Amino acid sequence: MVLLQLLVNGIQxxxxxxxxxxxxxxxxxxxxxxxxxxxxxxxxxAYVFKFVIGDLSLHWGIASIAAVSAAVLxxxxxxxxxxxxIQRHEGSYFTVFVASFGVVIVVQNAIAMIFGRGFVAIETxxxxxxxxxxxxxMAPLFGxxxxxxxIVLTGLHLILTRTHFGIALRALSQNPELVRTFxxxxxxxxxxxxxxxxxxxxxxxxxxxxxxxxxxxxxxxxMLISLVATIxxxxxxxxxxxxxxLAIGVAENLVLWQLDTQWSxxxxxAFLLVFLIFRPxxxxxxxxxx
Amino acid sequence: xxxxxxxxxxxxxxYGILALTLNVLIGYAGVFTLAHxxxxxxxxxxxxFVAMNFSASLVIVxxxxxxxxGILSLIIAxxxxxxxxxxxxxxxxxxxxxCVTVFSEWRSFTGGLGGIVNxxxxxxxxxxxxxxxxxxxxxxxxxxxxxxxxxxxxxxxFGRSLMAVRDNESAALALGKNVARIxxxxxxxxxGLAAVAGVVYAYYLSFINVQSFTLDTSVLVMAMVIxxxxxxxxxxxxGAALLTMLPNALxxxxxxxxxxxxxxxQILYGLAMILMMIFRxxxxxxxxxxxxxxx
Numbered sequence: 001m002v003l004l005q006l007l008v009n010g011i012q013x014x015x016x017x018x019x020x021x022x023x024x025x026x027x028x029x030x031x032x033x034x035x036x037x038x039x040x041x042x043x044x045x046a047y048v049f050k051f052v053i054g055d056l057s058l059h060w061g062i063a064s065i066a067a068v069s070a071a072v073l074x075x076x077x078x079x080x081x082x083x084x085x086i087q088r089h090e091g092s093y094f095t096v097f098v099a100s101f102g103v104v105i106v107v108q109n110a111i112a113m114i115f116g117r118g119f120v121a122i123e124t125x126x127x128x129x130x131x132x133x134x135x136x137x138m139a140p141l142f143g144x145x146x147x148x149x150x151i152v153l154t155g156l157h158l159i160l161t162r163t164h165f166g167i168a169l170r171a172l173s174q175n176p177e178l179v180r181t182f183x184x185x186x187x188x189x190x191x192x193x194x195x196x197x198x199x200x201x202x203x204x205x206x207x208x209x210x211x212x213x214x215x216x217x218x219x220x221x222x223m224l225i226s227l228v229a230t231i232x233x234x235x236x237x238x239x240x241x242x243x244x245x246l247a248i249g250v251a252e253n254l255v256l257w258q259l260d261t262q263w264s265x266x267x268x269x270a271f272l273l274v275f276l277i278f279r280p281x282x283x284x285x286x287x288x289x290x
Numbered sequence: 291x292x293x294x295x296x297x298x299x300x301x302x303x304x305y306g307i308l309a310l311t312l313n314v315l316i317g318y319a320g321v322f323t324l325a326h327x328x329x330x331x332x333x334x335x336x337x338x339f340v341a342m343n344f345s346a347s348l349v350i351v352x353x354x355x356x357x358x359x360g361i362l363s364l365i366i367a368x369x370x371x372x373x374x375x376x377x378x379x380x381x382x383x384x385x386x387x388x389c390v391t392v393f394s395e396w397r398s399f400t401g402g403l404g405g406i407v408n409x410x411x412x413x414x415x416x417x418x419x420x421x422x423x424x425x426x427x428x429x430x431x432x433x434x435x436x437x438x439x440x441x442x443x444x445x446x447x448f449g450r451s452l453m454a455v456r457d458n459e460s461a462a463l464a465l466g467k468n469v470a471r472i473x474x475x476x477x478x479x480x481x482g483l484a485a486v487a488g489v490v491y492a493y494y495l496s497f498i499n500v501q502s503f504t505l506d507t508s509v510l511v512m513a514m515v516i517x518x519x520x521x522x523x524x525x526x527x528x529g530a531a532l533l534t535m536l537p538n539a540l541x542x543x544x545x546x547x548x549x550x551x552x553x554x555x556q557i558l559y560g561l562a563m564i565l566m567m568i569f570r571x572x573x574x575x576x577x578x579x580x581x582x583x584x585x
């Protein structure tokens with residue numbers, strides 16, 4: 001029964017990870033920008049939501065809109081103020097990564113100065129767990145997380161496969177030269193990728209705030225998961241990233257069965273270290289070669 | 291006052307050693323790692339263990355630490371460096387996190403979060419090193435020796451191979467260079483010498499705990515290398531000096547609440563990293579157009 005409870009918790013954590021990882025995978029896959037600052041966008045969205053709903057005590061709908069606007073705005077600003085100027089003179093992934101890491105450091109500390117360093121949680125009665133089964137506790141939030149993720153993922157899938165914009169985005173990830181030949185602006189498409197990817201982070205940010213709580217440095221942890229998921233899932237494969245992120249969430253919780261909490265993160269990474277070393281091309285390639 | 295300055299001097303040398311050795315990987319080999327603080331920590335913990343259980347002789351402690359860190363990095367780097375650069379960043383991040391967990395959980399060896407206190411003073415042939423001045427000279431000496439070692443290696447044939455791998459991996463491979471071996475050796479050299487900083491650090495404070503070897507330290511050292519200038523001989527030392535003096539300089543600025551100095555310092559070097567990458571990717575010491583541009 002403990003194992004089942006851990007599995008349920010793991011699925012909830014994993015779903016939240018998957019939502020964040022997808023945003024990063026989308027941006028990295030289509031623009032090849034190593035957008036480490038995605039973690040900073042996550043933190044901004046989470047704290048804006050918390051501020052509007054908690055400190056201003058407005059409706060959660062307004063708070064969500066505020067969080068989405070803040071995330072999209074931050075994503076676009078990072079793209080236009082940092083990535084575009086850097087790519088004008090050189091595109092090396094190293095330079096972009098360092099600048100992006102700089103953004104994470106600045107945002108993390110600015111948030112710490114404004115909101116404090118400690119853990120804060122978004123208060124909601126939805127996270128009160130009830131016993132649904134003997135020994136199995138579930139909160140209404142679990143259902144909301146799953147339902148919301150399903151809606152977001154289906155929506156994203158429809159956008160990527162059924163709209164011109166989505167098809168153009170996928171084309172950008174495969175061959176930017178060809179996209180330009182067809183008269184589409186790669187710069188504008190990249191900007192759209194940032195809009196979509198940054199907006200995708202919002203539900204994950206809100207759910208993290210409501211379930212496990214927030215602190216300013218959580219962006220780094222979330223980013224680590226997203227990076228590992230994107231790379232282990234196979235670069236360019238959004239669904240590969242989602243699967244791996246879900247797996248990390250489940251693994252992180254299942255190890256609690258035998259080990260202390262301090263080890264959960266380390267065990268998940270140890271697994272992935274081995275995975276990366278033996279399957280560097282990622283899960284997606286692995287599946288397609290079979 | 292002079293003790294205060296000597297204290298800053300010792301830290302500049304310790305961070306200078308870390309930045310110099312990290313530069314071997316980031317600047318010369320083109321391998322990006324975020325696990326440097328882990329090897330700094332391994333050096334410090336091995337030094338502590340040897341000094342407290344076997345011998346406080348500086349030479350023995352140095353040899354033990356450098357060898358342990360070098361060999362451990364070989365074991366990790368051998369498989370990990372065969373993957374692409376983007377992947378290695380993630381692997382190094384995972385290594386850093388694993389090491390921090392081990393540092394804080396393996397209590398019998400590392401003392402956990404409480405750390406280890408009363409590390410004995412280092413013994414050299416002529417006696418123990420105890421005054422701040424002697425420690426400063428020791429740290430400075432270590433940094434000077436490491437600068438010379440790295441300088442010689444980088445100017446030699448191994449250094450040319452390294453830079454060939456950095457500038458064009460396929461071309462180096464085509465010329466018959468064993469890219470994986472070159473990168474692995476660079477990682478062992480970098481991590482082994484980083485352990486020297488750990489030794490000096492453990493002796494100087496005579497107290498260590500896991501807090502000094504977290505990802506924050508890796509990032510700080512990375513910022514030092516980048517702000518000073520990647521792939522330059524003295525850039526990392528300039529970067530280390532600037533960033534080590536920054537919190538001390540900030541404490542003289544009026545109106546700043548002392549509790550926020552850590553955050554302000556990090557914001558400043560984060561901003562410096564962003565602006566550097568946009569306007570001067572070569573760093574302060576590097577040329578305004580970096581070598582990478584010519585690729």
